[in-house]
Amino acid sequence: MALSREEIAARYGGALFGYAQDTNSLVAVHADLQELAQAVSANPQILNVFSDPIFNSIEKKKSLSVIEQGLTAEVQNFLNFLLDYNRFNDLLDIIDRFNDLYDEANKITSGTATTAVKLDDAQLTALSRSYAQKYGLKDVRLENQVDKDILGGVILQIGDRLIDGSVKNKLKKIRVQLINKD
Template sequence: MALSREEIAARYSKALFEYSYDANVLDEVHDELNVLLQVAKANPEIIQLLSDPILSKDEKRTFLDTFTTGTSDETKEFLKFLVEYQRFSDFIDIIEAFDVRYNKAKNIADGIATTAIALQKEELDKIANAYAKKYGLATLKVKNKVDPSILGGVVLQVGDIRIDGSIRTKLQEIREQLLENKRGETIEH
């Protein structure tokens, strides 16, 4: 029975995490693979080339050596392993799953701050630091999403936690209170 992409990503990312953790190079491997991940996403032909069944493993290893110049031996060995076992087509899924494991181990979270206008980096950092401190995170990485319909304020989404401090929501709450008060007055008369 063939494994699903999720199962492959889970197994290989776990092996990579444990391997780099045991070798005491977890942070280095994480950083290197994320750079390579961005390069691979920007140049999908790299994944195609290293997954191509027509090319020999030696040709793939030669290309891989140029692709991984300057990276640690652990990163190089893992990528060679993916080529050897014909799993390079799963590279992106594996590294994204590895990032999830890494972030969990390092107490790092990702979030989205939705605002009516774009925020400066300093403002995003301030939001991230306040949230991280309140919820006991080592780091919160926040991206900004602009949605003028919220009118103002911030809606912060981190995992399944949503903090809605938008003006639109505040106005809606005030409206509902006024309507509730009006209904209560109407019933009493």
């Protein structure tokens, strides 16, 4: 039975994460994987070269040795492993899973701050720090979305937690209170 992309990503990403922990190279492996993900995202045809059955394994190994230059031994070994087991097409999913495990282990999370007007970098950073401090996190990466319908305030969506501090929500609560008084 064939594994789904999610199962492959979970297995291989988890294995690489455990391997990096065991070799005390977690930070270096994470940095290499971010660089690799950027390169592959910018040039997606790279994955096709390593997955194409037209190219023989010797040609693929030569091409991979060029890409591997400057990467940690752990990442080099892992890339060769993916090549040997014909899993190179799953590389970005595997990196995503590794990143999830890395963020979880380092108390880093991501989310969205929805506001009526665009926040500048200083405001977004202050909001991130405040949330991280309140919930005992090391870092919170926030993306800003603009929705003029909320009128003002901020709606934070981080993981499964929603904090609605929008003016629209506050007005709705006041309206409900006024209706219930009568």
